[in-house]
Amino acid sequence: MTASIIKLDTTPEDHHIARMAAVALGLTVLENAIPSPLPGVKPGLANIVTLIVLARYGWRAAAWVSLLRVLAGSLLFGNFLAPGFFLSLSGAVCSLAMLALSMHLPQRWFGAVTHSVLAAFAHIAGQMLVVYLWLIPHSGIAYLIPIFATAALVFGTVNGLVAMRFINDAPTSSRLTG
């Protein structure tokens, strides 16, 4: 019997995406330790990584990091294919769609803060849509929109500022490249 070795050909870019996704995953774990007053209101620290990757390596890499983080995070917390997973996924997909649009804004005028806030609004919009269409098909959930919108505005701004700091501080390479 011969030992069979399965070798996947990986590129440096793959390694890089995996590292960034791991950093994002770490932030997700960290964030889960923070108590939240309302399910769904959380800072979304992992999106800082997504924003940095978006600024440095483009949308494709950012999408990989974001979706890998959602998938790995759900496996880690044991809610893969549970409602919470689909909420994360819908939020991430809507955020990425928004980022795909907002990244074309002139960079001279719009920075990570804009991307972050817009993505945060898209995130809650996507989540509320899934909640409404699937989990709680009742117009009463509209009552919660102001809370989620305020959280998106605040946390979106904070995450954007943190991401912008990293983007500005290390303009060429390293630092967060892992």
Place this chain on the structure above:
Amino acid sequence: MLQHIKPGDFLTLMIGAIGTVWVTMIVWSGGAADTALIRSGGKIFRVVPLSRDQQIEVPGPLGTSIITIEKRKARITSDPSPRQYCVRQGWLQQAGEIAICLPNEVSVELTGGQKKYDSLNY
């Protein structure tokens, strides 16, 4: 910190804040109530407008509940129920709000504008 915010970001933040306040006002303002629906024993006892200040006595199995309507608000002023939950609930102002005295089978519900939802009508 400010050097990390570009001019356009302020625009985004401003529009975001205005949008949030606007949505909050729409969602949370609620319909202003204009009538009070008074039930006794599950049947509608009286439907009264909130525009006229008055006191209404509603008979129930335990005794008489007194409902006060004043300044477009309504409350149950007195009730023979042992725990006084409905009395302690205080003034009702928005459409959809309701005070129920279960032991005396009396309730006041405010209606008007568009009916707001709560877990009871789900």
